[in-house]
Amino acid sequence: MKNSEILTCFQCGTCTGSCPSGKYTSLNVRRIIKDSIKKDISEQLDLWMCTTCYNCQERCPRGIKVTDAILSLREKAVKNGKILPAHRAVCKFLIEMGHAVPIDDIHIAIREKIGLAQPETVTKYPRALKDVKTLLASTGFDELIK
C-alpha cells in the first residue's frame, strides 16, 4: 500500500458507513486510515475486528484500497509482536498439521461412516507435510509466531 494513496482520503466516512463490523464494534475504519498516516496503530485491537469483507474498498470514492491497507497494518502489528492468543493457536495448527482447521477423531469417524477415506491432503502424506514445514521455516513464519 502506497502512502500517497492513503493521503488522498478526504474523510468522507463512506468506508465506516459500509462496515458490517463497525455497526456492532468499536471498529471505525475511517479513523484507522486517518490515524495510520500519523502514527503506529499496532496496539489497536480494532484492527482485528475487520472481517475483510471488502465493502469499504469497493465503495471508497477515492479508490483507496482500504481493506488491503488494513491487511498491511495488521502485518505491521504482527511484526511488532501483537498477536492475539487465538490467532497464534491457529498458526500453530498450520505449522504442526498443515491445516488451520485440522482433522480430529470425531471427524475421522464421521468420514468413515459416510464412506470417505482419509482426506487426500497433507493429513495423509507425511512427506508433503514436511514440505509445508520446510516452507514455513524458510519464510521465517515459525519464528514470527513463536
Added chain:
Amino acid sequence: MKDLSLFLGCVIPNRYPGIEKATRLVLDRLGIKWSELKEASCCPAPGIFRSFDKVTWLAIAARNIVLAEENNTDILTICNGCFSSLMDANNMLKNDEALRNEVNMHLNKIDKDYKGTIEIRHIIEFLHNEIGAKNLNKLIERPLELRVAVHYGCHLLKPTKDRLLGGWECPVFFDELVEATGAKSIPYEGKTSCCGAGGGVRSSMLETSFKMTEYKLLGIKKAGVDCIVEACPFCHLQYDGGQVELEKAGKQYNIPVVHYSQLLGLAFGFTPVEVGLHLNAIRSPDFEAMIAQIQKKGMS
C-alpha cells in the same frame, strides 16, 4: 479448458465432510473431468495468514497451485476462502516478477517452482460460466420447490476487479443457479452483508462475529424461507454452528444451512443423507420431510 483438481481446504474435509461427498456426487453426475488434488494443505486461510505475513501466505498458496500445475489442471475450489487466497495469490504471482522470484526462492527448497500456468475456479463461478443456469436446469429431474435465502459470501464477489463476476451490490448469477434447481430465491434484508466469520474475527472474537451473523439470520427469518444456501464452508459453519450458540442464549432460529453442492445433489435425486445434510448441527425434521416429499413426487 483444463481438467479440474478438486481443492478441499480445511473446513470441508475436516468439519463438514458431507459437503465433500455431495461435491463428488454432483461433479460425476455433471460429467466433469476432475480428480482430487493430492498433498494439498490449508489454502492458507486469507483472514489470518494473509494478515500475518504476505510472503508466507503466498508461499503456501503457491505450493498448492504448483501441485495443480504439475498435473496441468485448473483448481476447483468449493470454499470462498480457498477461492480468495488461491486466486489472489495466483494473480499476484503472475503479475509481479519480483514477488514471484522471492516466493520461488522458498519453493525451490522443496523442489517446486511456480510457473503461472493454471487458473483458480470456484464451483459457483464454474457452473455459471461453463454450464449456465439454463443448461443446468435441463438436467434436473426433481425440481426442488423450496424457498431459499441465497448467501453469496464476501470473497466470491470481492474485490470485484479481480473476481470478474460483475457488481457485488445486487448480483444474480448464484440466484440463477439456485433457481435452476427449481427452488425460489427469496430477497431478504442484508443479503450481501457478511456472515461475520472472516478476517480471523470468528476465531478471536466469537461473540462479535455472532452479532453480524444474527443480523443476517434476522433478515433471513423475516423473509420466511425453508433454508439458507451458500457456497462456502466457513459461512456454512458460521450459520450452522452459530445458530447452536445463539440457541444457548435463548435465541431460536432453526434454519437449515445447505451448501450449493448439497442442494444440487438433492435436485439430482440424491437423498439428504447421501449429501450429508444429517451432519449439520441444525437439523430440521420439517425440512427433511419436505425434501423427502419432493423426491417422492419426482419419482412417481
